[in-house]
Amino acid sequence: MNRRALVKQLMVMGLATALPLKKLSALNGNITSTGKRPFHRFMLGELELTVITDGHLIISPVQPAFAPRTDSAAVNTLLREHFRPTSSIDLSMNILLIRKGKQLILVDTGAGPLFGKNSGWLPQSLADAGFRPEQVTDIVLSHAHTDHIGGLLKTDGQLLFPSASIHLSAIEHHFWMADKQDFSKSEFRDKAALQNIIADTQRILTTVKNKLVLFEHPTELFGCLRLELAAGHTPGHTLVRIFSGREELVHIADMMHSDVLLFPHPEWGFFGDTDLEQAAATRKAILNRLATDKTRIFAYHLPWPGIGHARTNGNGYEWIAETYSYPG
Ligand SMILES: [Zn+2]
Numbered sequence: 001m002n003r004r005a006l007v008k009q010l011m012v013m014g015l016a017t018a019l020p021l022k023k024l025s026a027l028n029g030n031i032t033s034t035g036k037r038p039f040h041r042f043m044l045g046e047l048e049l050t051v052i053t054d055g056h057l058i059i060s061p062v063q064p065a066f067a068p069r070t071d072s073a074a075v076n077t078l079l080r081e082h083f084r085p086t087s088s089i090d091l092s093m094n095i096l097l098i099r100k101g102k103q104l105i106l107v108d109t110g111a112g113p114l115f116g117k118n119s120g121w122l123p124q125s126l127a128d129a130g131f132r133p134e135q136v137t138d139i140v141l142s143h144a145h146t147d148h149i150g151g152l153l154k155t156d157g158q159l160l161f162p163s164a165s166i167h168l169s170a171i172e173h174h175f176w177m178a179d180k181q182d183f184s185k186s187e188f189r190d191k192a193a194l195q196n197i198i199a200d201t202q203r204i205l206t207t208v209k210n211k212l213v214l215f216e217h218p219t220e221l222f223g224c225l226r227l228e229l230a231a232g233h234t235p236g237h238t239l240v241r242i243f244s245g246r247e248e249l250v251h252i253a254d255m256m257h258s259d260v261l262l263f264p265h266p267e268w269g270f271f272g273d274t275d276l277e278q279a280a281a282t283r284k285a286i287l288n289r290l291a292t293d294k295t296r297i298f299a300y301h302l303p304w305p306g307i308g309h310a311r312t313n314g315n316g317y318e319w320i321a322e323t324y325s326y327p328g
Helices: 003-013 021-026 072-081 122-128 147-153 170-177 191-206 276-293
Strands: 039-045 047-059 090-099 103-107 138-139 165-169 213-216 219-221 225-229 238-244 249-251 305-314 315-323
Touching: 039 238, 039 249, 047 122, 047 238, 090 122, 090 238, 103 305, 122 147, 147 191, 165 170, 165 225, 170 191
Parallel strands: 103 138, 138 165, 165 213
Antiparallel strands: 039 047, 047 090, 090 103, 219 225, 225 238, 238 249, 305 315
16 A cells, blocks of 8 residues: 555544654564563453454544544643643554454454554464464454454455454444445545545455354354444444353443543544444443443553443543553
């Protein structure tokens, strides 16, 4: 992909970068001194969960990607209060791998080669965590944005996970594969860039079509996953509730792109949302439920490794990240 196409792609996702591409390509960082990428592994009941990284995506400037209808003074104040830069927000790309007996389930696949060298680390991260792509039996997609499905294909366009069934919401599949998509309720305005992303999404979904298994909400898979519709970010955007015994973890996918801005102000929104107001309403309703139930959360784009809880704070919420006494 050339520079123009890459920047357009980033723009579509609300991921415009302030860095020149040369510098972006040089920043293939976050590799430990042994050359291995770290992973985070823990048990949830009888399930073994491993968080691996696909890299990261820098959003700059912060607005209008975040809070496109909000006064920038309020946004900058909140960022400063949390000792964060006001010039950019760096999104993690946390990928969850679930082992249940001989079954190996991946939730989302990262950006693949579509977003440059700061992402697309999944194959290496998988190897460093001790897995081979052929071992993955199932892939559950939270939605079909290219930073979640780009990793389904290798750079040569072939399937990276030859043995895996790919589970996707029927609503989501229908939306992207239709002749026309309705982005009239999104804050993203670059129509030409949108056409690029639609073309990439359709190309990927067409390439993997023999592996696709479409599901309706709500549904259960493999006796350990409950898939629930959380529409707004995209029409078929799906939460993955992972359960084993009495333990539970909810993968909230792209419901939250910032711990600092969208927990206190879920209504501020993100311009990658297909329907900004519906996404805000969904965000509020689900945050309310997660905070009330004190549910443990996993988030694709929140700071590594993306595990924590939502808690009420005033009229909004706050993110309480889990902390660990040592890496691993
Ligand atoms: Zn995303």
